[in-house]
Amino acid sequence: MKICIYGAGAIGGYLGVQLAQAGADVSLVARGAHLAAMRANGLKLLIGDEERVVHPRCTDNPAELGPQDFVIICLKAHSITGVIEAIQPLLGPHTRIVTAVNGIPYWYFYKHGNECEGSTLESIDPGGRQWRELGPERAIGCIVYPATEIEAPGVIRHVYGDRFPLGEASGEKSADVERLAALFVKAGLQAPILDRIRDEIWLKLWGNVCFNPISALTHATLDKICTDPSTRALSKAMMLETQSIAETFGVKFRVDVERRIEGARKVGAHKTSMLQDLERGRPMEIDPLVTVVQEMGRLTRIPTPTIDAVLALVTQRARIAGLY
Numbered sequence: 019m020k021i022c023i024y025g026a027g028a029i030g031g032y033l034g035v036q037l038a039q040a041g042a043d044v045s046l047v048a049r050g051a052h053l054a055a056m057r058a059n060g061l062k063l064l065i066g067d068e069e070r071v072v073h074p075r076c077t078d079n080p081a082e083l084g085p086q087d088f089v090i091i092c093l094k095a096h097s098i099t100g101v102i103e104a105i106q107p108l109l110g111p112h113t114r115i116v117t118a119v120n121g122i123p124y125w126y127f128y129k130h131g132n133e134c135e136g137s138t139l140e141s142i143d144p145g146g147r148q149w150r151e152l153g154p155e156r157a158i159g160c161i162v163y164p165a166t167e168i169e170a171p172g173v174i175r176h177v178y179g180d181r182f183p184l185g186e187a188s189g190e191k192s193a194d195v196e197r198l199a200a201l202f203v204k205a206g207l208q209a210p211i212l213d214r215i216r217d218e219i220w221l222k223l224w225g226n227v228c229f230n231p232i233s234a235l236t237h238a239t240l241d242k243i244c245t246d247p248s249t250r251a252l253s254k255a256m257m258l259e260t261q262s263i264a265e266t267f268g269v270k271f272r273v274d275v276e277r278r279i280e281g282a283r284k285v286g287a288h289k290t291s292m293l294q295d296l297e298r299g300r301p302m303e304i305d306p307l308v309t310v311v312q313e314m315g316r317l318t319r320i321p322t323p324t325i326d327a328v329l330a331l332v333t334q335r336a337r338i339a340g341l342y
């Protein structure tokens with residue numbers, strides 16, 4: 019099975035090692051010092067007490083790779099529009115695109131089934147280019163639950179988790195999604211196929227919409243945000259606004275807000291990816307995680323005063339740091 023991981027960073031690198039060890043024909047698209055290190059020494063995954071090293075094809079020129087069975091996009095979500103043209107050589111008539119990113123994906127309103135069917139969202143897909151040029155019909159949804167980091171160029175550290183729920187926009191259990199899930203399982207990952215993938219997208223986003231910007235503003239880790247009464251209340255207020263919006267689009271939350279916050283608290287002294295990005299001077303994933311919820315709130319005419327306030331602050335913080 020030919021798999022290209024587009025953006026073989028923290029999550030893509032973790033997937034790359036696991037899928038290559040499971041026997042897939044894996045190619046990695048990366049750049050800079052990380053690419054150079056992978057070319058020279060292979061890609062190393064530090065997981066528990068173990069070190070796993072693989073030597074897949076690594077490039078910054080996807081045109082070298084040709085059409086794939088699956089292209090797994092593991093870029094930061096705000097980078098996807100910038101690579102639309104570069105992805106094209108990887109796409110054959112049957113290639114599926116797996117969106118292994120946080121936030122709402124470009125295909126969200128494909129086979130959605132109400133008046134929003136076929137709509138695109140400016141905050142994540144400006145001008146609808148991802149929808150038109152990648153194609154919603156190619157997409158398979160994927161939620162990323164593990165946490166991983168690039169410890170050094172060519173070296174990925176696994177922090178926790180191994181679950182990547184997958185699902186078609188239609189909810190169908192297609193042969194493609196079954197094939198992909200079987201490969202993930204062979205690679206030692208959990209990959210349940212969900213018939214309501216959007217519910218799970220929101221369950222993950224429920225945390226990202228509040229914990230990520232609050233952590234970037236306060237530099238607090240997840241346990242502190244969820245324990246301190248004031249940041250816990252702020253998170254809850256943002257989550258309740260988010261829940262009202264999602265439910266208007268037919269989403270069902272399988273846990274309540276308190277349980278979701280408790281789940282995040284138990285993760286412990288973990289820095290969210292947005293805080294890590296701020297500290298390391300990397301562009302912050304604000305639009306795919308926060309602005310998109312505000313945009314969907316505007317579509318549903320649901321007020322989002324708390325999200326608006328936190329979004330204004332984190333955007334200003336990111337601008338001042340030159341990261342937005």
Ligand SMILES: NC(=O)C1=CN([C@@H]2O[C@H](COP(=O)(O)OP(=O)(O)OC[C@H]3O[C@@H](n4cnc5c(N)ncnc54)[C@H](OP(=O)(O)O)[C@@H]3O)[C@@H](O)[C@H]2O)C=CC1
Nearest residue numbers: 025027028029048049092093094095119120162164165166
């Ligand atoms: N890391 C984590 O623990 C988690 C991440 N996620 C989500 O997963 C997604 C991926 O995150 P993560 O893996 O952390 O991100 P990373 O930044 O670690 O990985 C993305 C990689 O893609 C590279 N890249 C960017 N643009 C290009 C390009 N044009 N050509 C080639 N390579 C490129 C980046 O290089 P460069 O550094 O040079 O930009 C980087 O190495 C995000 O949506 C994130 O929110 C979800 C849960 C946890």
Ligand SMILES: CC(C)(CO)C(=O)C(=O)O
Nearest residue numbers: 225226229230290291292
């Ligand atoms: C911290 C966590 C797990 C949830 O907000 C995350 O997804 C991130 O850091 O982006």
